[in-house]
Amino acid sequence: MTIVYEQWQQQAKQLATLFGIEQTHLVSTADALVELVNNEPAEQLVVLGPSTPLAEAVGFSEQCRVRRPTLGVVLLRQHLDINVMTEALRAGVREVVDANDPAAILAACARSQDLSRQLEAKPKLNGATVPSARTPEGSEPLGGQVITVFAAKGGVGKTTTAINLAVALADGGRHKVCLMDLDLAFGDVAILTQLSPERTIADAIPVADRIDETGLRSLLAPYRSGLDVLLAPVQPAAAEDIGRQLISDLIQLARDAFEYVVIDTASAFSEQMLAALDATHHYLLVTTPEIPSLKNTRVTLDMFDLLDYRKAARTLVLNRADSKVGLSTADVEKIVRMPIVGSIPSSRDVPVAANAGVPLTVSSPSHPVSQAYRDLAVRLFLNPNVADLQKRSRFSRGRS
Ligand SMILES: Nc1ncnc2c1ncn2[C@@H]1O[C@H](COP(=O)(O)OP(=O)(O)OP(=O)(O)O)[C@@H](O)[C@H]1O
Ligand SMILES: [Mg+2]
Structure with a gap:
């Protein structure tokens, strides 16, 4: 399922159609969004519609990055602006996409879900046999x-x-x-x-x-x-x-x-x-x-x-x-x-x-x-x- 937060009804409908009505949880208030995210720990994707105030999007993403790193946030904007993109990406939004470009929205969401799946699978994968940049500085054994x-x-x-x-x-x-x-x-x-x-x-x-x-x-x-x-x-x-x-x-x-x-x-x-x-x-x-x-x-x-x-x-x-x-x-x-x-x-x-x-x-x-x-x-x-x-x-x- 994709969680879509959008206050404008018409826009919300369009997004639900894009993702598939059956596959979308629509919410129209910030409180409802937080409640839904908390109640659905397995969800991997939140799409913040173009009406989302930037401050709200930034605050929400910062929280998610710390508490739910596997949950991807994709932000839609009517106009792409470099300052908005910079601030949003800095806060942890995975992608900022033009709200009028359905193909770009779907592609960004697919990439985000892919990333979330990789992150969730990560602890289950076999550990690497080679010490790496995860190893604290100075404790790397000899070798190339x-x-x-x-x-x-x-x-x-x-x-x-x-x-x-x-x-x-x-x-x-x-x-x-x-x-x-x-x-x-x-x-x-x-x-x-x-x-x-x-x-x-x-x-x-x-x-x-x-x-x-x-x-x-x-x-x-x-x-x-x-x-x-x-x-x-x-x-x-x-x-x-x-x-x-x-x-x-x-x-x-x-x-x-x-x-x-x-x-x-x-x-x-x-x-x-x-x-x-x-x-x-x-x-x-x-x-x-x-x-x-x-x-x-x-x-x-x-x-x-x-x-x-x-x-x-x-x-x-x-x-x-x-x-x-x-x-x-x-x-x-x-x-x-x-x-x-x-x-x-x-x-x-x-x-x-x-x-x-x-x-x-x-x-x-x-x-x-x-x-x-x-x-x-x-x-x-x-x-x-x-x-x-x-x-x-x-x-x-x-x-x-
Ligand atoms: N400094 C440069 N100046 C001009 N052209 C460049 C420069 N660096 C790379 N290119 C050209 O850009 C193209 C892509 O380069 P390259 O194949 O190294 O990228 P890549 O990231 O490995 O791509 P891929 O993801 O497809 O593997 C090539 O045609 C290459 O010749
Ligand atoms: Mg290459």
Whole structure:
């Protein structure tokens, strides 16, 4: 069922029709909403209609975020306004959607319910076998560092970042790096590096219960000096057979053999991505200076809070940072409430490199984009910059 709070009768009727009359609990006062939410502990979605005063929406979401984190709140507005969106997302509203766009409303509600289901399933899943960014600082055992490149929105530059960062970390063979393409259904690493997918992670499926370091090494494709790649399956359907435990095991094996494990991901909080995120030491969150991307980054950060992923382990990378789209760096930081630690410029040479199948860090090491990735690798991992760490932990104290 979907709980819909809307004071205007006509609008309420339209929303009930959109979600299905039988599937909707309609309420028209704030008291009735709170009472219904309290009486229905299994409900996962509240839609606040366009007549909801912003202060009420903010107050309600703040309460839910603390008391009922699995309950998603979707706010509808007649006009989308950046200040309203910022305030609402800050309060914990999952999405702010145009009240006149039924397809967008249904899509936002589906995403929210998906997230709620993942959150509810979380405690029942098998625990990760690898210590992760959930582990308190300083208590992580030895082994390679796991760096996961993630974004809840597709197409923002995750794969570009994962590949170029991995090349920069390997630093011409000075460090041992394993790049894992865990975008299991639609992985692009093979095509962007021209590696032949003769062996992929799919070959681990039949030996999932007994894979060891030799087994992992036999699946890796050597790319550059110091850099080996575990490619995604060629057939998208194989992704379904790759379980959470296999992913945890492969990451642990890679940690035993490499200094850095860089993981490219799919834009989803699927069980497989959660296995990778659970095993991660550093989250590299990629975003772009556009409202949908920033909104999804904010939602991701809230999700990370709920999952208990350490704030100091998160780094925000702004891709296409210099795009002239009307949002300054300060605007971006204000919306996502996190400092930007890495900025990658926009360049048509990036897609050109993708079409050629040779990453820019390989073909043009002195290109500004390559320099930006190398700078990121050095500052964050190879020679961590104290100022960056302080910046991150200063922002990571408290929620705001
Ligand atoms: N800094 C940049 N400047 C210009 N184009 C870029 C930049 N970064 C990425 N792109 C282009 O944007 C597109 C998406 O990039 P990429 O595949 O890395 O994103 P992704 O987040 O991995 O996408 P998906 O969710 O589909 O896996 C590609 O065509 C890529 O060449
Ligand atoms: Mg990708």
